[in-house]
Amino acid sequence: MNRSRFDFAVGLFVAIGILAMVFMALKVGNLASFDSGTGYALEARFDNIGGLKVRAPVKSAGVVVGRVESVGLDGETYEAVARLRIYPTFRFSKDTIASILTSGLLGEQYVGLESGGDPVYLANGDRLGKTQSAMILEKLISQFLFSKAAETPAKAP
Amino acid sequence: MTRLFAAIETLGQSVTRRVDRLGLAARFSGALFLVLWICIRRTTLIIRELYFSGVRSLSIIAVSGLFVGMVLAVQGYEVLQRYGSGESLGVIVALSLVRELGPVVTALLFAGRASSAVTAEIGLMRATEQLAAMDMMAVDPLSRVIAPRFLAAILSMPLLAAIFSTAGIFGAWIIGVQLIGIDDGAFWSQMQASVDVRIDVLDGLLKSVVFGTAVGLISVFEGYFAAPTAEGISSATTRTVVISSLSVLLLDLVLTVMMFRGLS
Amino acid sequence: MFPLEPNLMIDLKDVRFSYADRPILNGIDLSVRKGEIIAIMGGSGGGKTTLLGLIAGRLKPSSGSVIVDGLNVPKLGKSELYGLRRRIGMLFQFGALFTDLTVFDNVAFPYREQTDLPEAMIRPLVLMKLEAVGLRGAQGLMPSELSGGMARRVALARAVALDPAVMLYDEPFTGLDPISVGIIGRLIKRLNQALGMTSVIVTHDLNETLRLADRVIVLSGGKVHRDMAPDDIRETTDPFIRQFADGLPDGPVPFHYPAKDYLSELLEA
Incomplete structure (x- = not known):
């Protein structure tokens, strides 16, 4: 050949x-x-992030708008600090609420952003003021049991 | 008592032989890496070996990938549909192929198809004094014969692994989407949402580069030091396949553990 | 250290070589003048091929000096050794042609690897060498399509491609029919005269050797047993050479492998 x-x-x-x-x-x-280097960073503090992982999606109205860049713990306040990397095309108002949600009953956890009405937009490095922590199944169950227990003695007599 | 001593002595001898051979392999690898840069400029030689190692393995790799993907789809769907998540089929198949099966099965097939042939070829060149003749013509066989074959293995392996995985995903798509009737959009979008380019795709390719280096090195080493007889060459060929396969599986374990530890 | 006689091409002094613990050569002294054809004969496993390996620098002696063309071979570094080897040609026992290259490409190999000649100049050079061995017509064949004799002739053309000063022949006649033996023998003689090469031939073929060589060296027990002209071989009464020349089964080289006494071993039970 x-x-x-x-x-x-x-x-x-x-x-x-x-x-x-x-x-x-x-x-x-x-x-x-892959282009996690671009876009801008936001910081969100939660009492509890549940099972949130690095690289988990950040969604707004179900659309992926970014990724979780890092997860850490504030040594003084004992709050979980999540850094979010938002794609440059998306902008959110100052009063945006970040919450940790679960896709489906047992699916992966992600950060949901719900934009408010503030005319000022969040910029690189800003902190999200309002957050809502992850729902922990055990806590929900115990809350439910306690409330049941609290109800019961009232009816008993 | 003397039998015990004899047994210990035999054990000692076999360990010494193995360590000797390992030392030989280390010196050989060192010498080989020293001449690699000379060889890299000889593109015609590398292209020739890419043809024999890579192009000639293309069909077996593509067909095997297709079948493995199809089988994974059938098996995977059977389990997934029990939990009502048949659309995750793409994810399961893509992740198993890209992370594990692509690099590993490609390396095993490559060891059987291409590396054994390289060992036999080099062993035969040695037995028929072709390497000695080259050395006498002031041409270093290490850079003229050995290095191009080694480089071809390193270069072919990631390409073949990518082809294997792609063929496998295509096979799963045929079974899942065309035959079973999973939604085409869900198949791809779920896959894309879960397969990470850096963690899954790049790490898989990195694995196959490591496998290519190992399998390539073993095949040229066994060929170069094969006893110059018919039995010598055939046993060297067998050793290439056995040692390559075991090394690939062992390296896969080590790499997987390292990669997942790096993740958390 | 260096040869006193200026036209000495190969000079071995008290060369010893052992493989693992087995001594092969026990002090060889040998000098070959420029343009000379010498034949080295001796029993199988007697170190004849080892001697060629030492001259070519493929093997290092345990002691003694090997001087080829004024260079101390065992002391040479890799690049110097390769420099020397460009002036040494070697014909291997079965030719050692590259099985994946055609006849033409085999002969072109030294030119392509060792020179910067353009392909247009390599072609006529290769054809000239092939013409010299009578195989210009076989240039497109693969080595597997050649007979043993033809392969040996192609290998010869390849070995002399760069017009070496020294040619080493490792059993060039082994396994050939008498016609091919004659052809190879004549080619060796002709190349030697045309190119003024120094030739060392390791061989078992006594008839062809006597026709070719200027000097015959007989090795025995790792030493030079005799160093004589071909004509003297025919007349000598040396028992070892007679056994070799006449093909006698028993003599200084015993027929029997060393063993216990025959009768007593038979009667053991």
Whole structure:
């Protein structure tokens, strides 16, 4: 076999291989989540973040608008500090509420943003004023039991 | 008592032999890495080896990937639909392929298809004094024969693994979307939401580069030091497949543990 | 250290070599003048091929000096050794042609690897060498399509491609039919005269050797047993050489592998 046939076959092979890699990057994975360096950062403090993980989505009205960049603990207030990286195309008002939500009953947890009516927009490094912590199933159950228990003696006599 | 001593002696000998061989392999790798940069400029040689290692393995890799993806889809769907989450099929298949099966199965197939052939070829060149003849013509066989084959393995492996995974996902798509009737949009969007380019795709490709290095090194080493007889070459070929497969599985465990630890 | 006689090409002094713990050569002294053809003969496993390996620098002696073309071979670094090897050609026992290259590409190999000549100049050079061994017509064949004799001739063309000063032949006649033996023998002689090469031939083929060589060196027990002209070999009464020349089964090289007494071993039970 002469050299040009080798070159052609190998060229084709490498092209197919690279196409497969591009396919994996774009169609299988989501390369959009790759540009986490762009956009602006917000900080949200929660009493409890539940099972929120780094790289979890940040959604507004169900649309992904960013990712959780880091999760930490404030050593003095014992609050969980989540840094959110918001895509540059989305802007939120100053009085936006951040809450930790769960997709489906047992699905992954994400941060939900609910924009308010304030005309001033949040900028890079701002802190979200109002937050709502994760719902912890055990706490809900115990709350429910306590309230039941509180009701019962009133009826008893 | 003497039998016990004899047994201990045999054990000692076999350990010494293995350590000797490991030392030989280390020196060989060192010498090989030193000549790699000379070889990189000889693109025609590398292209030739890419043809024999990569292009010739393309069909077996693509077909195996397709079938593995199809089987995963059938098995996966059977389990998923019990929990009413059949649309997650794309996620399950894509993650298993991209993270594990793509790199690992590709490396195992490559060891059987391409590396064994490389070992036999180099062993035969040694037995027929072709390497000695080259050395006598003042051409270093390490940079002329060994290095291009080693580099071709490193370069082919990630490309083949990507092709394997892509073929597998396509196979799962045929079964899941075309035959079972999962929603096409849900299949892809769920996959995209869960497969991370850096954590899953890039780490999978990194694995296959490591596997390519290991399998390539083993195949040229076994060929280069094969006993110059018919039995020597055939046993070297067998050793290449066995040692390559075991190394790939062991390295996969190590890499997976390292990658997931890095994650948390 | 260096040869006193200026036209000495190869000079070995008290060369010893052992493989693992087994001594192969026990003090060899050998000098070859420029343009000379010498033949090295001896029993199998007697260190003849080892001697070629030492001259080419493929093996290092345990002690003694090996001087080729004024260079102390065992002391050379890799690049100096490769420099020397460009002036040494070697014909291997079965040719050692590259099985994945055509006849043409095999002969072109040294030019392509060692020179910067353009392909347009390499082509006529290769064809000239192939013409010299009578195989210009076989240039497109693969080595697997050649007979043993043809492969040896292609290998010869490849070995002399860069017009070496020294040619080493490792059993060039082994496994060939008498016609091919004659052809190879004549080619060796002709190349030697045309290119003024120094040749060292390791061989078992006594007839062809006597026709070719200027000097015959007989190795025995890792030493030079005799160093004589071909004509003297025919007449000598040396029992070892007679056994070798006449193909006698028993003699200084015993027929029997060392063993216990035959009768007593038979009667053991």
